[in-house]
Amino acid sequence: MSTNYLIKNVSVLGGTPTDLLLQDGVIADGADAPDDAEVIDGTGLIALPGLVDLHTHLREPGREDAETVESGTRAAALGGFTAVHAMANTEPVADTAGVVEQVWRLGREAGHCDVFPVGAVTVGLQGTQLAELGAMADSAARVRVFSDDGKCVHDPVLMRRALEYVKAFDGVVAQHAQEPRLTEGAQMNEGELSGRLGLAGWPAVAEEAIIARDVLLAEHVGSRLHVCHLSTAGSVEIVRWAKAKGVDVTAEACPHHLLLTDELAATYDPIYKVNPPLRSAADVEAVKAGLADGTIDIVATDHAPHPHEDKDCEWAAAAFGMLGLETALSIVQQTMVDTGLLDWAGVAERMSYNPARIGRISDQHGRPVEVGEPANVVLYDPRATRTVDPAESASLSRNTPYRGMELPGRVVATFLRGKATVLDGKVL
Amino acid sequence: MKRHLLSAADLSRDDAELVLSTAEEMRSLADRPIKKLPALRGRTVVNLFFEDSTRTRISFEAAAKRLSADVINFAAKGSSLSKGESLKDTALTLEAMGADAVVVRHGASGAPHRLAHSGWVRSNVVNAGDGTHEHPTQALLDAFTMTRHLGALDGRRIVIVGDVLHSRVARSNALLLHTLGAEVTLVAPPTLLPVGIENWPVETSYDLDSALPKADAVMMLRVQRERMHGGFFPTAREYSRRYGLDGRRMASLQDHTIVMHPGPMVRGMEITADVADSDRSVIVEQVTNGVAVRMAVLYLLLGGSEPAVGGEE
Numbered sequence: 001m002s003t004n005y006l007i008k009n010v011s012v013l014g015g016t017p018t019d020l021l022l023q024d025g026v027i028a029d030g031a032d033a034p035d036d037a038e039v040i041d042g043t044g045l046i047a048l049p050g051l052v053d054l055h056t057h058l059r060e061p062g063r064e065d066a067e068t069v070e071s072g073t074r075a076a077a078l079g080g081f082t083a084v085h086a087m088a089n090t091e092p093v094a095d096t097a098g099v100v101e102q103v104w105r106l107g108r109e110a111g112h113c114d115v116f117p118v119g120a121v122t123v124g125l126q127g128t129q130l131a132e133l134g135a136m137a138d139s140a141a142r143v144r145v146f147s148d149d150g151k152c153v154h155d156p157v158l159m160r161r162a163l164e165y166v167k168a169f170d171g172v173v174a175q176h177a178q179e180p181r182l183t184e185g186a187q188m189n190e191g192e193l194s195g196r197l198g199l200a201g202w203p204a205v206a207e208e209a210i211i212a213r214d215v216l217l218a219e220h221v222g223s224r225l226h227v228c229h230l231s232t233a234g235s236v237e238i239v240r241w242a243k244a245k246g247v248d249v250t251a252e253a254c255p256h257h258l259l260l261t262d263e264l265a266a267t268y269d270p271i272y273k274v275n276p277p278l279r280s281a282a283d284v285e286a287v288k289a290g291l292a293d294g295t296i297d298i299v300a301t302d303h304a305p306h307p308h309e310d311k312d313c314e315w316a317a318a319a320f321g322m323l324g325l326e327t328a329l330s331i332v333q334q335t336m337v338d339t340g341l342l343d344w345a346g347v348a349e350r351m352s353y354n355p356a357r358i359g360r361i362s363d364q365h366g367r368p369v370e371v372g373e374p375a376n377v378v379l380y381d382p383r384a385t386r387t388v389d390p391a392e393s394a395s396l397s398r399n400t401p402y403r404g405m406e407l408p409g410r411v412v413a414t415f416l417r418g419k420a421t422v423l424d425g426k427v428l
Numbered sequence: 429m430k431r432h433l434l435s436a437a438d439l440s441r442d443d444a445e446l447v448l449s450t451a452e453e454m455r456s457l458a459d460r461p462i463k464k465l466p467a468l469r470g471r472t473v474v475n476l477f478f479e480d481s482t483r484t485r486i487s488f489e490a491a492a493k494r495l496s497a498d499v500i501n502f503a504a505k506g507s508s509l510s511k512g513e514s515l516k517d518t519a520l521t522l523e524a525m526g527a528d529a530v531v532v533r534h535g536a537s538g539a540p541h542r543l544a545h546s547g548w549v550r551s552n553v554v555n556a557g558d559g560t561h562e563h564p565t566q567a568l569l570d571a572f573t574m575t576r577h578l579g580a581l582d583g584r585r586i587v588i589v590g591d592v593l594h595s596r597v598a599r600s601n602a603l604l605l606h607t608l609g610a611e612v613t614l615v616a617p618p619t620l621l622p623v624g625i626e627n628w629p630v631e632t633s634y635d636l637d638s639a640l641p642k643a644d645a646v647m648m649l650r651v652q653r654e655r656m657h658g659g660f661f662p663t664a665r666e667y668s669r670r671y672g673l674d675g676r677r678m679a680s681l682q683d684h685t686i687v688m689h690p691g692p693m694v695r696g697m698e699i700t701a702d703v704a705d706s707d708r709s710v711i712v713e714q715v716t717n718g719v720a721v722r723m724a725v726l727y728l729l730l731g732g733s734e735p736a737v738g739g740e741e
Contacts, residue, residue, distance in 0.1 A: 192627045197561060198596060316537065
């Protein structure tokens with residue numbers, strides 16, 4: 001018999017405090033709590049639907065020195081996530097039913113949160129031949145999101161075919177928008193600073209050109225498109241224009257693109273090296289505005305663990321990417337909620353409902369915190385503060401750009417189908 | 429002065445003038461029968477070169493030896509970029525050997541910055557050229573050479589021509605010459621100027637012929653032939669025609685104007701032989717001055733507050 005939890009006096013999405021009962025995996029009326037229910041004082045806490053990340057790198061199989069499904073999903077649970085989509089750029093690449101089923105099974109065994117594997121669009125992420133998308137869709141992992149993330153599906157014909165093909169199983173292509181020729185050797189945002197630092201520039205146009213092409217392709221073939229980690233003001237404009245035209249496009253922004261700017265590259269510390277790169281302050285403001293007005297549908301972490309030696313080196317030799325799962329909600333609070341751009345209902349949409357809808361897992365995740373719904377719930381204390389200590393991370397890696405920063409908020413508890421995965425800020 | 433010399437921007441005007449005046453003292457040594465000073469006796473200077481650069485390496489080596497320092501040359505073939513030993517492990521090795529100063533040349537922009545600020549070594553770090561970032565001692569020797577010919581650089585017009593985009597020499601010179609009060613014009617085809625250059629403290633021009641008549645010094649940058657494959661300009665011939673310094677263009681210079689080149693030159697590409705070998709050319713003198721300037725830098729970073737040249741003889 002699993003434990004039932006009675007959460008007293010908790011504010012659902014910042015509303016009037018109420019009692020919630022998590023019973024047999026489902027949310028029930030607090031008034032009906034059995035005597036043996038474990039009581040949690042929710043005073044001052046906000047209840048949010050379990051967060052859903054559409055963009056996580058769990059690194060397994062292949063780079064278990066950086067992260068495993070077990071360690072990555074622990075970090076996810078600590079960040080308030082009950083579902084993550086595991087990106088396909090593993091070794092071997094998740095481009096077959098066999099690999100996606102392996103990742104899916106590892107997620108179930110770990111049990112910290114649900115793992116939904118993303119399938120590669122092309123064989124080996126090589127950008128030349130479609131992977132067996134249908135086999136991955138039909139597998140036990142039920143893949144619906146396909147992405148060559150880390151690489152762009154830059155061949156326009158291949159991208160068109162992928163967009164068309166996944167319609168057969170209601171899939172979506174999540175594009176890493178990066179024109180490869182415009183970004184050969186690129187190290188950081190192209191601007192005045194890249195010129196001064198002598199680091200090869202990653203121009204905004206290399207992202208925007210692909211997004212513009214892809215929304216036109218999606219419109220032409222009547223497919224849905226998802227834009228990964230949109231990072232520039234121009235990209236926001238293009239997605240806004242496409243949505244106004246009725247194109248079936250969704251877009252995501254990463255927490256680091258809501259807070260950090262390219263100025264940090266002046267340290268030459270590759271902890272700030274990420275792809276797409278940190279952009280200008282004007283880009284950050286445009287991305288925040290796009291997230292606030294719904295042009296950008298979701299926040300996704302792009303959690304990208306790397307072992308120490310891949311960051312403890314010169315900038316050009318370092319790997320791209322930063323951790324994100326354990327800090328995402330705090331960064332969103334700091335940049336979007338505390339600034340008045342979003343309320344907690346807006347956060348629930350962008351970090352739970354919308355990503356679940358895009359990933360086609362809305363039957364289980366991204367449901368409202370209401371009686372009768374699956375008990376995937378996060379309890380969050382927005383008034384707490386904490387100083388980020390990389391050593392405390394549940395990830396096997398330490399590459400957080402927020403080290404030493406004081407961030408608002410703390411995930412107190414995470415429940416997956418009524419079972420606590422995190423209690424009192426600790427993984428169970 | 430700061431502990432490290434990573435960028436020309438690390439030098440205030442006072443710092444830069446101190447280096448130049450110290451270099452002048454060092455330069456006077458060249459005329460003495462004994463060219464050596466005891467200033468850095470017992471100190472160890474490591475030349476850590478991840479890129480081949482014979483001329484810069486021997487210049488630093490000569491500078492350190494003339495100051496009586498012990499010199500270790502460490503040619504690290506293949507940086508961590510090509511999966512050799514990592515920069516960090518190399519640095520830890522040098523630290524363990526007791527290096528007092530590390531002179532580093534590296535293909536990655538910012539590598540000296542990492543060496544100085546990552547807690548790997550305690551030594552003073554001198555940037556001897558990093559990627560497409562900076563080469564501050566080159567800028568110092570260029571400024572020193574200009575000063576010897578032109579006097580104080582306030583208001584002097586310096587024209588730097590060529591592949592600014594990839595040039596660490598251009599970056600360091602733009603910063604240092606601005607600090608010293610000179611007016612810098614960078615001349616290049618638009619493809620070889622970095623994005624955002626309008627915010628640098630320099631003028632820019634695409635037209636060499638219009639920039640030359642007002643120049644007090646013209647510095648030609650090396651153009652690597654592989655840039656052609658990047659499509660930065662159509663052909664070497666067209667580049668030479670538009671941006672090369674030849675005898676005809678040299679004739680448009682003022683009488684006192686000097687011609688400089690950081691080397692190695694590609695004769696026939698950015699500079700013709702008659703210009704390189706002309707009376708205006710100070711290219712060979714730049715090399716001589718390089719030793720004096722690097723002596724001054726090592727002395728000021730490692731040494732003492734005492735005058736470098738003086739009483740002991």
